[in-house]
Amino acid sequence: MPQLTLSVLDLVPVRAGQTSADAVAASIALAERADELGLHRFWVAEHHNMPSVASTNPPVLLGVLAGRTRRIRLGSGGVMLPNHAPFVVAEQFAVLEAAAPGRIDLGIGRAPGSDPVITALLRSSGHTSDVDAFPNHIRDIEALLSPQGAGLRLSSGEEYAVRATPNAAGTPELWLLGSSDYSAQLAGRLGLPYVFAHHFSGEGTERSLGLYRSSFEASEHLSAPRALLTANVVAAPSADEAVRLALPQLQHMARLRTGTPLTALDTVEAAQAAHVTQAQHDLIEAMRARWFIGESGEVAERLAAFADRYDVDEVMVSPSAGASAADPIDRAPARERTLELLAAHLPQGVLAAA
Template sequence: MPDLALSVLDLVPVRTGQTSANAVAASIALAERADALGLRRFWLAEHHNMPSVASTNPPVLLGVLAGRTHRIRLGSGGVMLPNHAPFVIAEQFAALEAAAPGRIDLGIGRAPGSDPVITALLRSEGHTSDVDAFPNHLRDIEALIGPDGAGLRLATGEEYTVRATPAAAGAPEMWLLGSSDYSAELAGRLGLPYVFAHHFSGQGTERALDLYRARFMPSEHLSAPRTFLTANAVVADSAEEAMRLALPQLQHMARLRTGTPLTALDTVEAAAEARMTPPQQQIVDEMAGRWFIGEAGEVAERLTAFAARFGVDEVMVSPGAAASAGDPIDRVPARERTLELLAARIPQGELAAA
């Protein structure tokens, strides 16, 4: 099996019967397992006011994970910058870097990560980053988190230096995230590492990566394009079992895309009894065909071919296996099992440090 680094994208899923505390505990256990298996990164997404997602505040949760892991890189996948003041994000991630030196990634996205009501609440104080000013804010954060900080010229003509932390010994690694041509072009123009969200729809990947690589301009921190891809994966001892474990998340996404009111995630048993409308079932079938669902050998081969097709040496999997009714309330063993089976087929070794 060719060298391929594996990483994890987590939304801190909440299933029926769980509290937020239970869901966070399960994600801590997942991060600890990824760390022990030698995976490269563990990133948390930012979503708000969703019954099935508890990753509302990546910097806070990353601080918890920093104290529970030892070597894996931790990051945001991503912070949705239009919801936040750039200086606050710079301070948060500079503090994380100080707590876990050399292990922090700052992945930044441009989407709001929620509905218009929540977006208005997040921005109600009037100090959000304007979407149109997004490129400038990326540059600001990059300067603020560095050891030298950023220089401001005051109305009096004086120079004023601003630092996200008083005496930085290093800086988080910044990544631009996206699912469009805009993000690919901007990442290339700014000389930033780039991640295309292939797990969203599985479309537009080749065009985005070609655009990123073609527009890339070397920067102070990066001399050549650097990228990886995201993918949804469910791995079990058989293809049938993997599909059974994937069904709750697939059905949940079908409900989301057809405007059905959302709840916490179903258990495997509840999903097996659920009834989908014909449009929902079509979405389930289409997504299942794009996801990496199956037994370990098959999925490992597909992931390796996927990485080779797009010229990347790292794939970040979102482990979509659901919990069964008899599972511990603060763990999702099938998610941990997905990582274990993949790591056994795609040994990580020194890949995590690359």
Template sequence: MPDLTLSVLDLVPVRRGQTSADAVAASVALAQRADELGLHRYWLAEHHNMPSVASTNPPVLLGVLAGRTRRIRLGSGGVMLPNHAPFVIAEQFAALEAAAPGRIDLGIGRAPGSDPVITALLRSSGHTSDVDAFPNHVRDIEALLGAEGAGLRLATGEQYTVRATPAAQGTPDLWLLGSSDYSAALAAQLGLPYVFAHHFSGEGTERALDLYRSQFQPSEHLSAPRTFLTANVVAADTAAEAERLALPQLQHMARLRTGTPLTALDTVEDAEAARLTEPQQDLVAGMSARWFIGEAGDVADRLTAFAQRFGVEEVMVSPSAGASAAEPIDRAPARERTLELLAARLPQGVLAAA
């Protein structure tokens, strides 16, 4: 088993007392720390109209990070394609690739990333993307990003070429993301890299990876299956401190899954004093068992065993530690500390090339 490569997934969390500007500043600082530590990728998720999540527009935020980091790969984890016109996404990521050559990943997902009302708003400007058209739109983006562009045949019979950027020197790495068999099968069919969202529920991972690997068809871009996994992680100097830091995010997810109206994330102190319903307590206990929460050495060992179990060389961690009320409003010290502790224990992994 080669050394373990670490990457980061960020939703730009917003806690009580923070503005969106504060949350973005904290994520910029986190990305810069990941860059300094030698981690491989930094991806931003797409979510909408959530009081605890500021990663509504990955391409815009990635442009900010491209100017504030040095070497780390930057990408979307992912752009929710049914919300957007494929040509717009291709143009955005071609521009990012031009600004940060060789550092851009375009991760594409099929879910809307929000509720039906927000999905309708996103499509009201005339976007033609929808879930049923997803495979064709993935192919369109792949063609549009290439140097030769995509060919359209007009009603007059004339051939018309469309390019995402006039003179591409390189193209972003295109990844398919998913939490079901559908995306695994499609990634295999198209010969694309694939990421299974293990951090969602921790279920179905083995089946999805087996399906992807067994059905993979080589393409001009990729000759063999290429994949990694995601995981929710809280590492600290002691197990007790890690469990305390994990409470705000765990309780927030329990409220989400039981239909409780959401707010910004609690501070650690508020989470310690919170009262949950019995179903919410059960959800917290179940998630705690699946997440990687604990003393840093133990978490590093468990992540390595996790990677070995599923035959991957890279794990993308979502650093889920909460913040105390007294900590700087524009930083996320415990999230940064999670990355620092893991980098200290997996130095070969964080410097390895995926």
């Protein structure tokens, strides 16, 4: 994997027996290990009201991680912009950039990240959710984050200067996230780097990247298209061990997609003993074929081929290994081990340059 840069996407998973504090502690340890290993980015997602996910507020989590890491880039994968006022997002990430200069990414998505009830609660304070306004909100954030700031024209005709911070010396790196034609074409039209959420379904990747590249217009941020892909990954010393470790997350996703009430993630032992319906079994087998699960060398080769196929030089892995009952309650050893095993297949020079 000589040319492949590895990054991490974390949802702060919560397993049976864990408190939110335990889950956050495990993710902090994961970020620290990714930093030590020389991986390029560590992003946290935004999901709401899910018993298995503690990643509800990316800017708060990133503030914690900024104080616990040294060199790795930190970002949102992503902030779900319809839930938030653009000015608030700009202020949050401007402060993060001031606290960790040159290390902050702002990944923006268009999905709500939750069910309709929670979405209504998030927007009840007046946040804008008009899809047609989404491109303008991204442009607003770009302007507000810049050292020059943005100008508002008041009803009196007077120009009113607005900045996310009083005296910005740098700006976060802005990325647009998506899994649809709309997001791909918008990222191209705005001249922004693009993240395709391949880990969601594994479908439409080639089409979306093609639309992004064909619609790309150079901007002050980017002169040529730049894309990365996400992938669910479980690497272990053996293929059998990797499959065993993947079971809790695979079963959880199958339950989600068949409308089964969700709980915290099972341990590996509970997942091995769990009953699954035929429909869930079929979903699990389909996901196994798309995920990167196996012995670490084989997974590394598949990731390299995956990046080569879609002509990207960075893959953001979501380490999806489950936990055993005997594992420390505030750590995720198998998730850390996935990163360690993959990093072992990268030359140290590439890691240092990432």
